[in-house]
Amino acid sequence: MNTAIIIAGPTAAGKTSLAIRLARHFGTRIISADSRQCYREITIGTAKPTPAQLAAVPHYFINSHSIREQVSAGIYERLSLGYAAAIFASHPVAIICGGTGLYLRAFAEGIDEMPAIPPPVREAVRQAYAQHGLPWLQAQLQQRDPAFYATAETGNPHRLLRALEVLEATGHSISSFRTSSPHPRDFRIIKIGVTLPKPELHANIHQRVDEMMAEGLVEEVRSVLPYRSHNALQTVGYQELFQYLDGTLSLPEAVDQIKTHTRQYAKRQLTWFARDQDYHWFNPQEEEKIIAFITQELDKV
Template structure:
């Protein structure tokens, strides 16, 4: 699409912005990055903290830069919260003292996901009832806000959508489940062949960083810790990636504005998009 419309791609992936992690994030290849200008790829260091609020401001600036020379910008990626922040805005959240985050991350590392779920269900049952209970980052974020302010994260949400001065067209792509799972398994094997072990080893000092508390890194850390065999770690990466893909689809399907396509037939997507672009805004 970027080549067809001679425009640029804004990544909406919350991990691919970090220069130090490429294999486990399935970052675009050198050839793919050369095929069209990309924003928010290799733009930050793992030493920096990036969140949805920061991304909203960055991505809006990227879009303004693109719109100076082109009527179309393409935002692409799988981090639903980042995409929502760009399209709708995000509520201002309180600053969290670093010590609170570090302590919660340490407790999560020691006690696991079940502990996070138990804490939130006990301390903030209203949020827990609608939360992504399998997503540790979301649960830790809610507990951070509770510890820092004594208030539920829900009290900071206004549900007011920002009005953007550009038109947004939403496209989703999805494969039949069997083929999706086959692709996931192939990708994990390719990541291992490409040197995932060495990449995870190189960022061990930052293992408490949110960017590394994710599929593909957490399992290899467990292998390094001696709690998993390498074969089991690889098997777990495949399982957890399938589960993550399912959660992604659940998230995006809640938004009725998405139009879904099979990526094996890009000409169908382009034809539909051309029709949309010909319609008045």
């Protein structure tokens, strides 16, 4: 049976390098499950695979879209299943690698189609968030959609923004559009989670942020200022530098906040993946152990 191997985990844990090694070992290709790496205009702040890594193994959903386009989890589900079918046409194994939990869930289980959000509604919500910040966003949903808020990732502005947009556009809670009914897949899925001890993960995060700044992240953020309301830019690394460019943060303050917010994001990623008991967890440096586990799973009837 065809098999999709999911490699998930927090940012800066080493997913990309591991996925490339696994893809070369099993002679296959990689589908990215990162909600921002698909955009051609943002490279430094999204920690895309390097040109050498992209040359080593064919990747799908990297540099596939323009920042002028909106890509949702529903769109990703259709695209990723198409990519998997293309891989399975000549390879029995496909690698799916990324840290966007909602995209991985969309690939593995399917996702309910959300209503389209009129651009004026999206723009109004994004502008209000930019002006008032996360506490305002949390208060809006806590007051207007308490049932959703009770189970939401309240520290995740992307999810909260989406919920408020749906509420504004339809008058209904985003929860009312979710059926939570998994869609069967015609291939097997093996879920691998990778992470590092907290001190090592945090050190990797800090080093990565410093490297991004040295590579020119400020100029990249400046280049996408006209698109600052885009979903992909409501995220760590871009929001803080928008504030720097607006004059509300100094550059050292912005860098410190990027590091802090990235650590917090990594913690939310781990919490998300920990809810799924199908993940088998490893240190990403345990390559032989991971390969042995996957091989054993592949050999099962």
